[in-house]
Amino acid sequence: MTDRELHFRALMLKGLAGDAAAWRMLLSDLGGHLRPFFARRLFDGGADAEDLVQETLIVIHAKRATWDPAQPFTNWAFTIARHKLIDHLRRQGRRPTQPMDQAGDLFAEHTVEDGATRGDLDRCLALLPVRQRRLIEDVRLRGLSVAEAAERQGYTLSAAKVSLHRSLKSLRAVYAPDDGEAR
Structure with missing residues (x-):
């Protein structure tokens, strides 16, 4: 249960x-x-x-x-x-x-793995400044549109797009430095 x-x-x-x-x-x-x-x-x-x-x-x-x-x-x-x-x-x-x-x-089940995954995700996102982290959480985790997340976090739409791109790029550089290799 x-x-x-x-x-x-x-x-x-x-x-x-x-x-x-x-x-x-x-x-x-x-x-x-x-x-x-x-x-x-x-x-x-x-x-x-x-x-x-x-x-x-x-x-x-x-x-x-x-x-x-x-x-x-x-x-x-x-x-x-x-x-x-x-x-x-x-x-x-x-x-x-x-x-x-x-x-x-409506009632998603949560497992021990979900908690561990969330902990890993929190540690990864902690590398980013708070506003960028919240923007990524809104768009990628909560499913808001970029426009909705931008308004919620006080960005213009274009600034939010740029911030998302740069944030994800910096996270990829840290956690997936060998982009050229097959996964």
Whole structure:
């Protein structure tokens, strides 16, 4: 079981037992995962994402007694979110262009290797100045466009492109000095 699954499961069980603070925390934490999930899948750039988050949380609250504690909580919650998204798209007469059945997008599993990889990545990026590191993280790790990352980090679009190119080139020079050799 992933840390996220354990976290949500513990909060859900406490909430079902009457712990109001745990229930509020569950809904709040879950909302943080649902917002980007919906925003990435909406045709309007995510304008309806918050409405879908609230609708999903209302259903989770109303149907909480139907969750089987023998089953993963995240799968149950994701199924509700997926159905809310499908209903929304149908109301708009749209068809989704991305696969809808990948719960991993909502609750990605983390392994020990992921932590080690993240540590290695952090050490590599630590060679760069903070603004350049954040720009690379936004574009390459968070999936923002160069324009979005530039605005977020206070660059002009052309300066962001140049900074990304130079940063990646300097990292390649340190970590892949033999570019001419076959890999």
